[in-house]
Amino acid sequence: MAAAEESTSPQALQEKTWHGVVLQTLKRHDIRLVPYVPDRVLTTLIKNIHADPFFTTFPTAREEEAVGIISGAWMGGMRGAVLMQTSGFATLANVLASLAIPYQIPLIMFVSERGTLGEFNYGQSLVCRTMRPVLDSLAMEHHTATRLDEFEFIVDRSIRQAITTQAPVALILSPLLTGGKVFEK
């Protein structure tokens, strides 16, 4: 990271954030529809996507509702991605197994990772442990992003792969990347 800082102008570096990378990469791939169930870590990203008229973005009551919306939009010719938290991903096994995977929908998910690296809620740390086994049991593509310097590569390539192979992908945003949510009292 220190080396990267030296090789980039201070201004450019200041501008480069993980949420900026997500927003710009979504745009580059013409991903306009972004339903979400909010998460503290995603706050800035959600705010910036709302502020950008390129996007159609709104909250849904449940994550699987957002997956349904994205699936319909894809079939209608509009690309989308879903934002959620770890505990929200835990509600998705059925819709992944009965809609996204068998119908070959390139469902792109950004999952803000709770439950690890300083979690303060035991339930969050337990539900987090179900996430990767579920992804692996469905043989789904997934990556855990921990570093800003490789984040754009991961997001860009994963979106490309999801669309060209018509397969879902989960991009897990580690606290190492985002800072996570910490207990403050």
Add this chain to the structure above:
Amino acid sequence: MNKAKEIPARNTKVMNRFDLTSRLVAKLKNEEAVIGGIGNTNFDLWAAGHRPQNFYMLGSMGLAFPIALGVALAQPKRRIFALEGDGSLLMQMGCLSTIATLAPKNLCMIVMDNGIYQITGAQPTPAAAVSDIVAIATGCGLTNCAWAADEEDFERLVEQSLSAPGPTLIGVRIDDKPGVGTTRRDPVQIRERFMLGLGVRQAL
């Protein structure tokens, strides 16, 4: 409990899913998309005669309206119908608020309400004896929704929805009959043919 269920809470005729679905399909002249919910709802859509703009769900109970919302957002010039069972809608009632907020002009939702999970053995839903789905939808902010009193009224409401300025929801009370046909369970073909039907893809 069961006795209460038998007392009609509304002055609406008990109709038949396949008959109503056939009446709907007969009215579609402009390549309107139709999303058929899980189970009997899409079986009857299939039985009413396959159309290239039909999408059949083979799982993900409760997602007919969200999927239809996605299609409606992607293709604002096309009218979209979604057929959903009452039990399915109970699983995903939050979507009514999402749809009311986004208010797509081109979406019509039809709820086939028999008060039972017909396909699993006709057990009553938790809502059967006490809840009014059209009232729920109204409470969610969908101002243009109504129970169809009979078949003629259903057809009238469908006609109205075709030029409605916002999303509409039609509740229909139906009998306990199973679906007439069985959808061919080939999800990739269903999806691909739907995309061809919507003009998103060209055939190989």
